[in-house]
Amino acid sequence: METTKAQTMTRQRRKQVVLYLGLVLFGVGSFLESNCGAQEDVTNLESAPVPNEAVLAAQQQRVEAMQRASRSTVAVYGTDGQGGGSGVCVSSDGYVLTNFHVSSPFGHRMRCGLNDGKMYDAVVAGSDPTGDLAVLKMVGRTDFPVAAIGDSDIVRIGQWCFAAGNPFVLATNLQPSISYGLISGVRRYQYPSGTILEYSDCIQTDAAINPGNSGGPLFNIRGELIGINGRCSFEKRGRVNVGVGYAISIKQAMNFFSQLRSGRVVDHATLGFTVTTENNGKVAVSNILESSDAYRRGIRYGDEILRLGDRDVATTNQLKNILGIFPDQWRIPIRYRNDSGVAETYIRLQSLHLASELEEIVQGESPQKQPQRKPPGGKNPIPGDKDKLEAPKPTKPVKKDAVDDLYTEKRGFSNYYFNRFELDRILGLQSTHGDWSSTAESWKIIGEIPGENLNVEMLLSDTNLTLRLGDKTDTVHPIQGWPKWIKQRSSVGALMGMRIWQQWNRVGPRLMGEAVYLGQNPIVGRQKLFDVTRITVSDFDVMVYTSPDTGLIEVIEVFSDKQTDPVELFIEKYESVDGRATPKTIRLAYGLESQFVVSIGQLQKSEVTARPGL
Amino acid sequence: MNIFTNSQLDLVKRLTASGISKPDTWRCSATTNLFVCILQIPLLLHVTGPLHAADSGRDANAAINNETLIATSQEKVVKLYGAGGARGLESYQSGIIIDNSGHILTSWSTVLDVAKVRVVTFDGRRLDATMVGMDPQNELAILKVDDGGLVGFDLSKAVPASPGQRVFAISNLFGIAAGNESCSAQKGVIMALTSLTTRRGKTKSLYQGRVYVLDAMTNNPGASGGALIDLQGRLVGILGKEIRDEQAGIWLNYALPMDVVKSSVDRILSGNTSVQASGLKSVAQPHRISDLGITLIPDVLAKTPPYVDHVRDGSIASRAGLQTNDLILLLNDQRADSRKSLEKMLATINRADSFYVLVQRGQELIRIHVRP
Numbered sequence: 001m002e003t004t005k006a007q008t009m010t011r012q013r014r015k016q017v018v019l020y021l022g023l024v025l026f027g028v029g030s031f032l033e034s035n036c037g038a039q040e041d042v043t044n045l046e047s048a049p050v051p052n053e054a055v056l057a058a059q060q061q062r063v064e065a066m067q068r069a070s071r072s073t074v075a076v077y078g079t080d081g082q083g084g085g086s087g088v089c090v091s092s093d094g095y096v097l098t099n100f101h102v103s104s105p106f107g108h109r110m111r112c113g114l115n116d117g118k119m120y121d122a123v124v125a126g127s128d129p130t131g132d133l134a135v136l137k138m139v140g141r142t143d144f145p146v147a148a149i150g151d152s153d154i155v156r157i158g159q160w161c162f163a164a165g166n167p168f169v170l171a172t173n174l175q176p177s178i179s180y181g182l183i184s185g186v187r188r189y190q191y192p193s194g195t196i197l198e199y200s201d202c203i204q205t206d207a208a209i210n211p212g213n214s215g216g217p218l219f220n221i222r223g224e225l226i227g228i229n230g231r232c233s234f235e236k237r238g239r240v241n242v243g244v245g246y247a248i249s250i251k252q253a254m255n256f257f258s259q260l261r262s263g264r265v266v267d268h269a270t271l272g273f274t275v276t277t278e279n280n281g282k283v284a285v286s287n288i289l290e291s292s293d294a295y296r297r298g299i300r301y302g303d304e305i306l307r308l309g310d311r312d313v314a315t316t317n318q319l320k321n322i323l324g325i326f327p328d329q330w331r332i333p334i335r336y337r338n339d340s341g342v343a344e345t346y347i348r349l350q351s352l353h354l355a356s357e358l359e360e361i362v363q364g365e366s367p368q369k370q371p372q373r374k375p376p377g378g379k380n381p382i383p384g385d386k387d388k389l390e391a392p393k394p395t396k397p398v399k400k401d402a403v404d405d406l407y408t409e410k411r412g413f414s415n416y417y418f419n420r421f422e423l424d425r426i427l428g429l430q431s432t433h434g435d436w437s438s439t440a441e442s443w444k445i446i447g448e449i450p451g452e453n454l455n456v457e458m459l460l461s462d463t464n465l466t467l468r469l470g471d472k473t474d475t476v477h478p479i480q481g482w483p484k485w486i487k488q489r490s491s492v493g494a495l496m497g498m499r500i501w502q503q504w505n506r507v508g509p510r511l512m513g514e515a516v517y518l519g520q521n522p523i524v525g526r527q528k529l530f531d532v533t534r535i536t537v538s539d540f541d542v543m544v545y546t547s548p549d550t551g552l553i554e555v556i557e558v559f560s561d562k563q564t565d566p567v568e569l570f571i572e573k574y575e576s577v578d579g580r581a582t583p584k585t586i587r588l589a590y591g592l593e594s595q596f597v598v599s600i601g602q603l604q605k606s607e608v609t610a611r612p613g614l
Numbered sequence: 615m616n617i618f619t620n621s622q623l624d625l626v627k628r629l630t631a632s633g634i635s636k637p638d639t640w641r642c643s644a645t646t647n648l649f650v651c652i653l654q655i656p657l658l659l660h661v662t663g664p665l666h667a668a669d670s671g672r673d674a675n676a677a678i679n680n681e682t683l684i685a686t687s688q689e690k691v692v693k694l695y696g697a698g699g700a701r702g703l704e705s706y707q708s709g710i711i712i713d714n715s716g717h718i719l720t721s722w723s724t725v726l727d728v729a730k731v732r733v734v735t736f737d738g739r740r741l742d743a744t745m746v747g748m749d750p751q752n753e754l755a756i757l758k759v760d761d762g763g764l765v766g767f768d769l770s771k772a773v774p775a776s777p778g779q780r781v782f783a784i785s786n787l788f789g790i791a792a793g794n795e796s797c798s799a800q801k802g803v804i805m806a807l808t809s810l811t812t813r814r815g816k817t818k819s820l821y822q823g824r825v826y827v828l829d830a831m832t833n834n835p836g837a838s839g840g841a842l843i844d845l846q847g848r849l850v851g852i853l854g855k856e857i858r859d860e861q862a863g864i865w866l867n868y869a870l871p872m873d874v875v876k877s878s879v880d881r882i883l884s885g886n887t888s889v890q891a892s893g894l895k896s897v898a899q900p901h902r903i904s905d906l907g908i909t910l911i912p913d914v915l916a917k918t919p920p921y922v923d924h925v926r927d928g929s930i931a932s933r934a935g936l937q938t939n940d941l942i943l944l945l946n947d948q949r950a951d952s953r954k955s956l957e958k959m960l961a962t963i964n965r966a967d968s969f970y971v972l973v974q975r976g977q978e979l980i981r982i983h984v985r986p
Contacts, residue, residue, distance in 0.1 A: 156681045157681065157684055157685065157688070157796055157799050158680040158681035158682075158683070158684035158685065158782075158799055159680065159681060160680075181801065182680075182782070182799055182800060182801040183799075184798040184799050184800055185790060185791065185795070185796060185798045185799070186796075187795070188790060188795075204790065204798060206798075206799075206800040206801060206830065206831065233787075233788045233790070233834070241831065242831045242834055243787070243800055243830060243831025243832065243834060244787065244788060244790070244798070244831075244834065277793075281738075314738075314794065315738070315793050315794065315795075317792065317793070317795070
């Protein structure tokens with residue numbers, strides 16, 4: 001009985017789809033007809049308008065931009081050729097940005113069509129259920145066509161744009177459909193509607209965004225990628241374009257791109273406080289967690305928030321817009337005003353969800369347990385992408401192949417394979433700067449605090465760690481009891497940092513604890529982003545920031561708990577000694593306050609076979 | 615900017631003159647709709663192709679022009695909030711500032727059924743507006759806010775537009791923008807200038823005059839009262855209320871041309887169809903609702919609309935032709951926005967005198983002469 005009902009439903013849906021197709025195809029057909037007809041008429045008319053050269057040149061530019069853009073536009077299908085959405089390729093090794101709500105029903109494997117007419121096997125890398133993003137990796141080429149990344153911060157209302165994708169799964173020949181439109185609004189904030197899905201800081205366009213366009217690119221008129229289409233306003237008019245589509249800004253997508261490449265289920269952030277817009281128009285802190293980094297940096301109840309990230313804040317929506325584009329754990333600048341004036345600082349963003357919450361969401365979205373998603377009213381993720389529409393059948397039968405080698409299941413990850421892959425990449429980079437695995441476990445570091453004439457000596461071994469700072473000597477266990485020192489903001493933080501540095505280089509992060517690559521995060525005061533690996537060691541966490549160019553460690557953070565500022569050890573200068581990049585200048589900080597800088601004179605170690613363990 | 619407009623319009627005229635397709639009237643029947651859509655869109659797409667090129671062809675200049683003129687116009691469009699919020703009735707719509715003395719033109723709708731309509735300007739200011747008057751025929755109303763700083767469209771510079779012409783629509787459709795956020799901008803082409811003939815029971819619209827039919831999805835919830843501007847930023851129309859063909863389920867995207875709009879503005883601002891003027895004196899022996907033979911729906915709201923619940927057989931009202939479910943809009947061209955104001959206005963008319971009422975019956979406006 002139920003099957004019959006389901007079949008009828010499917011048939012009805014098919015009929016609807018056929019009707020859509022019919023309409024659109026009819027439209028195209030008559031377009032061609034009237035096009036020809038019009039041309040005939042024009043030739044018959046005296047003094048027919050002569051197109052301006054500049055106009056034709058501009059048209060040519062537009063055509064070329066669309067052709068260029070079409071090459072990197074991806075049609076996403078399930079492995080059985082069913083369903084369908086869109087995506088865009090952003091790296092030549094085949095990483096594709098799409099919507100989480102496009103990839104999630106397919107499981108970890110899917111097929112991606114490019115406008116070269118070929119289908120490529122693809123595997124999911126990371127997922128962002130809150131921001132509705134996912135990253136896929138296509139296999140089979142090393143020279144995938146890549147979209148030029150634009151600057152979504154300079155997009156303005158009134159500019160022309162175009163969407164490319166696979167609306168109504170029309171791209172049976174894998175040629176994307178293009179819809180042209182106007183930027184209708186920028187920096188739109190769209191509340192979560194029934195799901196955790198939140199669209200912040202998004203771009204609104206009247207370029208037709210229909211079911212199947214989800215996950216596809218929005219380009220500016222020069223063919224530069226400015227957003228990922230994903231949401232529409234529907235309400236009572238049925239689930240087709242009504243002139244209002246939303247795209248996730250490419251700025252947000254690229255902030256999350258490295259996080260998503262980590263194979264994780266990534267999270268968005270909270271500030272650790274909430275705000276309200278007061279009657280006088282001030283955006284003021286209405287609630288703050290005392291355990292938050294914001295509180296430790298001095299923000300209090302009632303303080304007025306003036307600026308966050310690189311943008312001014314005048315309304316609550318603006319604050320939410322800015323917050324939504326950043327991954328958790330990022331440290332971003334903030335300007336606020338309290339009774340004593342205006343202050344600026346950096347705050348470390350906290351996770352928006354518990355790991356278990358995210359896991360539940362991802363589980364719920366997986367194909368085995370796919371519920372009928374029915375968010376109430378309002379602005380919904382474009383539905384219909386998952387509808388079982390006819391799509392090109394895969395040309396080859398699915399068998400165990402290269403794609404299966406790119407997938408490892410693990411709790412809390414979309415695809416653990418990519419986490420290992422990224423950490424291997426970092427270690428590979430680093431190995432070109434010398435091999436420390438043959439050094440013995442006992443190291444002696446001799447240096448001084450410049451300007452204070454204070455001698456510093458650090459002894460690192462598997463039995464204990466000792467710091468001599470002038471006449472003062474402190475000894476700590478090589479792994480236990482660290483939190484209490486961290487809470488006191490002790491100088492031995494430098495010792496801990498150097499121990500982590502030693503062990504990372506001698507035995508490698510994977511033998512120190514559970515090492516997870518997080519993605520790229522900023523370091524306060526530096527322009528670039530740095531690769532971050534989190535290692536969970538017994539009762540504390542360590543975050544290691546490495547340079548994406550050299551793989552060398554730039555900062556080591558040691559966390560005791562959420563309520564306490566971590567140790568921050570900056571390796572400010574390296575020097576090559578015996579072919580090994582060796583720390584020359586290190587700096588210890590807690591919060592944003594520097595404790596001291598050590599200029600290292602000598603790092604003494606002997607060469608033996610390394611013994612694992614921290 | 616518009617180097618192609620003339621030739622483009624010319625082409626449309628030639629094409630339409632040569633009998634390709636131009637519906638004389640917009641009939642809201644499914645077949646005609648589809649016919650119009652299918653024939654018009656490709657035709658105009660072709661015709662307007664070069665203009666798109668012209669826009670993008672100016673590179674930064676053209677882009678700046680579009681951005682600037684839309685930004686300037688956005689400052690003259692306001693977000694309105696009033697009654698509604700339940701049963702598919704939105705409590706928000708759009709409005710345009712029409713002068714520099716605080717007058718705001720918008721669609722006459724249930725959103726305005728509140729004592730004070732909340733106006734939010736482009737820069738986030740929240741102002742309270744009172745109703746100056748309304749024109750039920752064109753479904754337009756004018757509000758006023760006490761704020762000297764508002765700068766509006768210059769209605770004397772408004773221009774007529776022609777089929778084939780490119781336009782921008784600016785409105786707060788779906789209520790997307792809040793506070794100081796900009797209203798949404800959409801692009802479109804005027805498909806036809808035609809009259810909105812509707813068949814009773816199929817399409818609900820009081821307005822039955824001329825409209826610009828647009829090829830863009832402009833007339834969404836909250837969009838009515840928004841501005842339609844040309845590529846020089848001049849006002850060419852005001853977005854109308856949502857109209858849907860109930861059988862085909864197709865929504866019409868349209869705007870009222872400025873000559874229609876201006877006639878309403880003139881009528882309202884000259885004092886006709888205005889809200890009940892103050893200082894009217896009650897007479898000793900006035901008309902009373904019960905004496906007329908009418909029962910109105912119970913007065914339970916601050917502004918209960920004066921709906922006729924029952925008409926007594928043989929009464930004055932019955933003889934005049936009033937019927938159950940009539941909504942009394944105007945009494946001697948003065949607006950009766952509630953049962954209370956109707957009662958007050960009746961109290962100023964001598965029992966021996968006749969008067970006119972304008973009632974809305976279904977989708978019709980009927981003027982009734984009530985003779986004692």
